Amino acid sequence: MRSVWEILAIILTVTTLGAILSLPVTLPLLDDYFTPEKHEPNTVLVRAYVGQHGGFEPKIIKLKKGEKVRIVVEAMDLTQGFAVDELGIDIKPIVPGDLQESKLVYYMGTLKPPVNSTEIVVNKTGVFKFINSNPAGEMTPFQIGYIIVEGEE
């Protein structure tokens, strides 16, 4: 006859093992759930990376004139920057992993704006180039994208 403590120990061991083994499935789900754009409407997540065909993802951000949008930038490999000269935006340094900490903040329920983000309202139509303002290799000058603001003139 097993004692209560033995049964408790078995239950705890099985639960812990189960939790550890299910991490490959649960972590991506959690990561997806705590992505800023899931919680704040009008949030655009821009991923910046240097390695292998480096650049921004997405390279095109389409906005409507007068629309309020939060742009969150996540560095995927090296420390980078995000700047739109014509709109006076310059976020840097953007350190890989910053957004993960932000997600933890979301998880804790404080819903603070994520780090490396900026809220913009563009009141003029046009095409505005964004660049990596934190040099991170030979291809940095070619790491560009465009914010396209549409609407009535």
Next chain:
Amino acid sequence: MRLRDALKFPPIAMFLTILILGTAVNIYASLTPPQSYQHELFMLNPTAVLTETNVTKPAKVSVMVMTGAQGDYAGWYAAIEVYDPSGNLYAVREGRIDTTGSATIDVWISRFAPAGNYTILPEIGPDPLHVSIGKPAFFNVGE
């Protein structure tokens, strides 16, 4: 202990192997400087020219990707990224610059594609990993 025996001693043998391989790699790296495309990429200034800016779906849109730079870029990689009216990537089409200094790339807009203002980003480079992105071009897709 003779020198030959000392060289056979595993830690020393391992150390010497790493030292020799490291020296060889460094000599090779110093003799073959990395190829830099940065200067050429700066000059490229890729431009997308469309034959039609208003199409009715389904439609084939022909985009001529050309470089504003002087020089022979025949055989270089050219591509267009097509974004739908919501800003989502609709298609990526690739080609090669020909002897006239341009590449003509077609993209098919299906009948299920959303109508509205599409954006094209032209890219040119020596290979898909080193490309210069040009200014966007636009075309409108009607029902």
